[in-house]
Amino acid sequence: MxxxxxxxxxxxxxxxxxxxxxxxxxxxxxxxxxxxxxxxxxxxxxxxxxxxxxxxxxxxxxxxxxxxxxxxxxxxxxxxxxxxxxxxxxxxxxxxxxxxxxxxxxxxxxxxxxxxxxxxxxxxxxxxxxxxxxxxxxxxxxxxxxxxxxxxxxxxxxxxxxxxxxxxxxxxxxxxxxxxxxxxLLQPLLVQTVLIYVVLVGAVALILRRITRPLAALTRRVEQFAVAPGSAGQLVPGGPEDMQRLIEAHNAMEARIVAMLDEKDVMLGAIGHDLKTPLAALRVRIESVEDDTERARMATTIEDIVRTLDDILSLARVGRPSDPRERTELSALVASVVEEYEDMGDPVELGDTQRIVVELRPTWMRRALRNLIGNALRYGERARVTLERDGARAVIVIDDDGPGIPADRIEDMMNPFTRGDPSRNSTTGGAGLGLALARAIADQNGGALVLSNRLSAQGRVEGLRARLELPVG
CATH class of the missing domain: 3.30.450 (Beta-Lactamase)
Structure with missing residues (x-):
């Protein structure tokens, strides 16, 4: 053993x-x-x-x-x-x-x-x-x-x-x-061995503690920076000289990354503003088109462009959210999103739920749920939503009745600008950002998004299942 x-x-x-x-x-x-x-x-x-x-x-x-x-x-x-x-x-x-x-x-x-x-x-x-x-x-x-x-x-x-x-x-x-x-003879030898162990191992432990304490602080800082870049001040160098140089190098790298992210946000904001202004003008100008069919087609195209632009900007900014985390009653949030679709007459059904309190960003979580439910309605005709607790995680399950996704493409479908096979989107369009944005939001909250096909007893695909898992506590 x-x-x-x-x-x-x-x-x-x-x-x-x-x-x-x-x-x-x-x-x-x-x-x-x-x-x-x-x-x-x-x-x-x-x-x-x-x-x-x-x-x-x-x-x-x-x-x-x-x-x-x-x-x-x-x-x-x-x-x-x-x-x-x-x-x-x-x-x-x-x-x-x-x-x-x-x-x-x-x-x-x-x-x-x-x-x-x-x-x-x-x-x-x-x-x-x-x-x-x-x-x-x-x-x-x-x-x-x-x-x-x-x-x-x-x-x-x-x-x-x-x-x-x-x-x-x-x-x-x-x-x-x-x-x-x-x-x-053995007794003094044993006493000598114990004394040497205490002195030498104690000295080594003190030296290692001086090395590992700043290393542990650096590890926590890297983990925090991976979740929310630039959310806290830089780490103060400490420990031996080699460790101090490592922390200083990390601080310099972190500062450059934050500067690039800030520059990216400014650039994306400018792009969004510069593109939405002419789109708004186009939306006004198409009202002068006399052909109703052509006008509706042009309006739909403009809405698709605006929606795609919003998804792109949201996906680019999901790693640096500005709103703080809040303790949220997850079942109430899920129920409110489902009610929005029910009010519009969409076939969305709320199944069993449990009262679970989770610390998250409600605005972003609503966006993820809307993307997943919308994806289920677009490709699977209907959506069934449940909420349950699995150990230390809250699990939101969205099932549809569509054709599913080929097993070798499930992971690729959560990448940006990736669309499914023609049987899923030949008539629905979309930029392929919904699942990518939902997964990014789940990662932002320390969770995960898992897609799988629902199979019948005979092994036939009966639909797609999306599991949105979030940590509790």
């Missing part, structure tokens, strides 16, 4: 640093632990050799051994027991022997000219060795140890060494307990 990973930059960087630190500290702790254990084991072997040589030669013969003792991390001296002489090997039949310690001890004894025909080294606990257990209990009674001290002593690690010299059938058995400190 794949473990979940953080998605933020700060989370991923902290995870990478923590993983690298864990690997390095783990390797370091292992090396230190092995070196420490090696030192304790060497000390225990040297202690055994010391006792064997003292028993056979006396203390005066140990000068060379003591001068050559370069055991690292020797630690406190190992604690031992009296030497035992036995006719049999100290290792049980099923007991594992420490061949590495045997080789080390044999090498130390050879350096001291102590010839041993057999060397046996095994590891036990004090409790598992009868001789050591009896000795510890006797010492505990003499020193009046409590139960916990006695239990700790019996659980100590014990190195049992048996040596048989050349030509001698008896075994000399030495026993050495490991120092208590050898059993507590």
């Amino acid at each position: 794949r473990l979940p990973q953080p998605r933020s930059l700060m989370g991923q960087m902290l995870l990478a640093v923590a993983a690298a630190l864990l690997l390095v500290q783990g390797i370091g702790a292992l090396l230190v632990y092995r070196a420490q254990r090696e030192g304790y084991e060497a000390g225990m072997v040297n202690a055994v050799a010391f006792r064997l040589l003292v028993e056979t030669r006396g203390r005066d013969a140990l000068g060379r051994m003591l001068r050559n003792d370069r055991t690292p991390f020797s630690g406190p001296p190992p604690r031992g027991f009296p030497l035992e002489f036995s006719t049999g090997t100290p290792a049980a039949v099923d007991e594992a022997r420490d061949t590495r310690a045997e080789a080390r001890l044999r090498r130390v004894l050879e350096e001291q000219d102590f010839q041993a025909s057999d060397v046996v080294v095994v590891h036990r606990t004090v409790h598992a060795d009868a001789f050591a257990r009896a000795h510890v209990r006797q010492r505990a009674a003499h020193r009046r140890m409590d139960r916990q001290e006695l239990a700790d002593a019996l659980n100590d690690h014990l190195l049992v060494v048996g040596v048989r010299r050349d030509g001698d059938g008896n075994w000399m058995v030495a026993r050495v307990r490991s120092p208590r400190a050898a059993n507590k």
